[in-house]
Amino acid sequence: xxxxxxxxxxxxxxxxxxxxxxxxxxxxxxxxxxxxxxxxxxxxxxxxxxxxxxxxxxxxxxxxxxxxxxxxxxxxxxxxxxxxxxxxxxxxxxxxxxxxxxxxxxxxxxxxxxxxxxxxxxxxxxxxxxxxxxxxxxxxxxxxxxxxxxxxxxxxxxxxxxxxxxxxxxxxxxxxxxxxxxxxxxxxxxxxxxxxxxxxxxxxxxxxxxxxxxxxxxxxxxxxxxxxxxxxxxxxxxxxxxxxxxxxxxxxxxxxxxxxxxxxxxxxxxxxxxxxxxxxxxxxxxxxxxxxxxxxxxxxxxxxxxxxxxxxxxxxxxxxxxxxxxxxxxxxxxxxxxxxxxxxxxxxxxxxxxxxxxxxxxxxxxxxxxxxxxxxxxxxxxxxxxxxxxxxxxxxxxxxxxxxxxxxxxxxxxxxxxxxxxxxxxxxxxxxxxxxxxxxxxxxxxxxxxxxxxxxxxxxxxxxxxxxxxxxxxxxxxxxxxxxxxxxxxxxxxxxxxxxxxxxxxxxxxxxxxxxxxxxxxxxxxxxxxxxxxxxxxxxxxxxxxxxxxxxxxxxxxxxxxxxxxxxxxxxxxxxxxxxx
Amino acid sequence: xxxxxxxxxxxxxxxxxxxxxxxxxxxxxxxxxxxxxxxxxxxxxxxxxxxxxxxxxxxxxxxxxxxxxxxxxxxxxxxxxxxxxxxxxxxxxxxxxxxxxxxxxxxxxxxxxxxxxxxxxxxxxx
Numbered sequence: 001x002x003x004x005x006x007x008x009x010x011x012x013x014x015x016x017x018x019x020x021x022x023x024x025x026x027x028x029x030x031x032x033x034x035x036x037x038x039x040x041x042x043x044x045x046x047x048x049x050x051x052x053x054x055x056x057x058x059x060x061x062x063x064x065x066x067x068x069x070x071x072x073x074x075x076x077x078x079x080x081x082x083x084x085x086x087x088x089x090x091x092x093x094x095x096x097x098x099x100x101x102x103x104x105x106x107x108x109x110x111x112x113x114x115x116x117x118x119x120x121x122x123x124x125x126x127x128x129x130x131x132x133x134x135x136x137x138x139x140x141x142x143x144x145x146x147x148x149x150x151x152x153x154x155x156x157x158x159x160x161x162x163x164x165x166x167x168x169x170x171x172x173x174x175x176x177x178x179x180x181x182x183x184x185x186x187x188x189x190x191x192x193x194x195x196x197x198x199x200x201x202x203x204x205x206x207x208x209x210x211x212x213x214x215x216x217x218x219x220x221x222x223x224x225x226x227x228x229x230x231x232x233x234x235x236x237x238x239x240x241x242x243x244x245x246x247x248x249x250x251x252x253x254x255x256x257x258x259x260x261x262x263x264x265x266x267x268x269x270x271x272x273x274x275x276x277x278x279x280x281x282x283x284x285x286x287x288x289x290x291x292x293x294x295x296x297x298x299x300x301x302x303x304x305x306x307x308x309x310x311x312x313x314x315x316x317x318x319x320x321x322x323x324x325x326x327x328x329x330x331x332x333x334x335x336x337x338x339x340x341x342x343x344x345x346x347x348x349x350x351x352x353x354x355x356x357x358x359x360x361x362x363x364x365x366x367x368x369x370x371x372x373x374x375x376x377x378x379x380x381x382x383x384x385x386x387x388x389x390x391x392x393x394x395x396x397x398x399x400x401x402x403x404x405x406x407x408x409x410x411x412x413x414x415x416x417x418x419x420x421x422x423x424x425x426x427x428x429x430x431x432x433x434x435x436x437x438x439x440x441x442x443x444x445x446x447x448x449x450x451x452x453x454x455x456x457x458x459x460x461x462x463x464x465x466x467x468x469x470x471x472x473x474x475x476x477x478x479x480x481x482x483x484x485x486x487x488x489x490x491x492x493x494x495x496x497x498x499x500x501x502x503x504x505x506x507x508x509x510x511x512x513x514x515x516x517x518x519x520x521x522x523x524x525x526x527x528x529x530x531x532x533x534x535x536x537x538x539x540x541x542x543x544x545x546x547x548x549x550x551x552x553x554x555x556x557x558x559x560x561x562x563x564x565x566x567x568x569x570x571x572x573x574x575x576x577x578x579x580x581x
Numbered sequence: 582x583x584x585x586x587x588x589x590x591x592x593x594x595x596x597x598x599x600x601x602x603x604x605x606x607x608x609x610x611x612x613x614x615x616x617x618x619x620x621x622x623x624x625x626x627x628x629x630x631x632x633x634x635x636x637x638x639x640x641x642x643x644x645x646x647x648x649x650x651x652x653x654x655x656x657x658x659x660x661x662x663x664x665x666x667x668x669x670x671x672x673x674x675x676x677x678x679x680x681x682x683x684x685x686x687x688x689x690x691x692x693x694x695x696x697x698x699x700x701x702x703x704x705x706x707x
Contacts, residue, residue, distance in 0.1 A: 082629075173640060177641075227641060562662050
């Protein structure tokens with residue numbers, strides 16, 4: 001016999017044996033009964049075994065629905081994570097507040113309900129309330145976010161069909177101070193601006209829809225903003241608005257050039273996010289990300305860096321600024337006209353339009369365009385904030401465009417964008433996209449893109465410092481912090497012409513110039529000449545001193561120690577250039 | 582056979598009683614759990630409210646206003662910041678606490694201390 005035929009035969013034999021035992025005619029009745037009972041016992045114990053095993057499984061994997069019973073009066077508006085500043089101060093948080101609702105179908109005596117409710121909440125409109133309560137709707141909100149005192153009072157009235165639901169209300173303890181960064185939410189706790197909207201875009205909205213985001217256990221979001229610096233900057237900007245009779249707006253930005261973090265961002269007038277209606281006012285928009293401006297001479301820093309980085313110009317190159325530059329019917333003139341041949345540092349410190357225009361022409365249109373593209377000035381800059389603006393770039397870029405863009409006219413960019421580029425000129429030539437979230441230098445290094453040579457960046461630092469020592473930025477020089485800076489005064493376009501009286505003054509200060517950590521930007525939109533500024537309204541007279549005051553206030557907050565033993569910039573320039581050679 | 586029946590019935594009753602007890606216990610625990618969760622949430626809400634209130638009370642604008650109104654402090658000046666290295670060296674500790682005549686002890690401990698009286702050595706120098 002082979003093996004393969006043995007197994008079926010044995011199986012057949014065993015089945016036959018059991019069958020014979022249960023049904024066989026020649027088997028003893030008692031034995032048959034015992035066998036049948038035995039079979040029943042086996043079957044039943046199998047069934048119960050399965051039940052027991054299943055129970056055990058249920059016991060091991062706890063059923064979440066049974067243990068998480070939420071009370072019915074909870075959580076209509078969903079919870080949002082807290083927003084903290086870089087030091088852990090609360091910028092936005094959820095507070096649970098009761099809201100009053102009614103179920104008109106269940107109300108027995110509408111008149112009585114109206115009378116009692118208006119007595120407790122005097123600002124409810126009685127007629128409208130009666131109308132709404134008389135409708136046959138199942139559910140209506142009467143008043144969102146009442147105080148717990150009012151809740152107790154209404155509860156005591158005992159009106160049938162009136163109830164409360166606890167809702168999460170978003171509160172911003174710092175009011176208007178950080179408004180443009182964090183944005184605000186609507187009555188249903190959905191973010192509609194700023195970081196709040198960004199949070200929703202990151203999947204929080206989906207959680208809301210699924211009804212899952214009701215708990216407070218979400219991880220808080222840490223911003224790069226430092227509340228103390230933000231407050232100091234805002235105060236100085238408000239003071240500057242008064243002092244220089246700024247007509248339209250004032251804005252300021254403090255960024256960390258090494259990590260791309262925005263440490264403070266203020267644009268006044270701003271709004272109180274606790275009262276979102278203010279945000280609808282157009283004058284209160286955030287000028288630093290949603291506005292685009294012709295930044296004027298601050299752009300010269302980019303032109304000079306381009307010329308130095310290409311190797312076509314050095315710190316000892318000279319540029320002819322003896323006569324205005326003529327272009328068809330246009331004439332390029334200098335504000336601080338010297339009428340002589342200027343060296344490259346002089347072009348920068350006297351802020352010579354003619355000099356920078358010649359510098360850009362020396363590079364050619366294509367190289368100029370490519371450089372600005374590399375510096376991120378020609379495309380929309382996107383950050384966490386949903387609000388952003390497309391830069392206005394000339395469609396047909398001719399030689400004249402290169403000439404004007406060299407000194408910051410004829411191209412309008414968002415200030416944050418320009419700050420990113422100037423930051424790259426300062427930090428050793430790495431273009432780092434700005435962020436409003438906390439970021440380490442190591443993380444920034446992975447995002448950074450090398451755009452200019454480190455040597456060029458060194459030279460730019462000392463040009464900035466030189467400008468604060470001898471040039472147009474003298475009024476920013478706070479002793480001890482080795483501040484450097486570049487002024488910018490742009491004439492605003494009014495009815496298609498540049499206006500001589502409506503100016504946009506900007507200032508970018510770098511702190512400290514020898515190894516830059518922070519870049520401070522001040523923008524004043526339409527400052528007026530005052531006696532204090534001796535009748536001038538240019539950047540060096542208003543934006544620069546404002547930046548100086550900001551530096552004085554925030555440098556100790558940022559942990560920068562003053563140093564008084566640093567050599568003047570021209571000696572540093574000599575040292576740097578000889579070291580590179 | 583009867584013995585088995587009795588035994589099984591006994592086991593059944595015991596199991597029923599035991600299951601009932603477990604069920605009762607579980608309900609009790611679940612209720613406690615729900616109550617504790619509720620308490621925790623209420624505490625968290627209270628903490629959040631207090632934190633919000635604290636943030637509001639300690640926000641820099643308010644503190645600045647209070648300081649200006651009630652304190653004679655002024656903003657920090659750059660010249661007021663210095664490093665530890667620039668501090669002058671600490672004066673030598675010459676006064677010992679449990680000596681009866683500390684001034685005499687100083688004069689004895691410090692031979693170079695100029696005093697009015699002429700010591701023999703100083704006299705010799707002249």
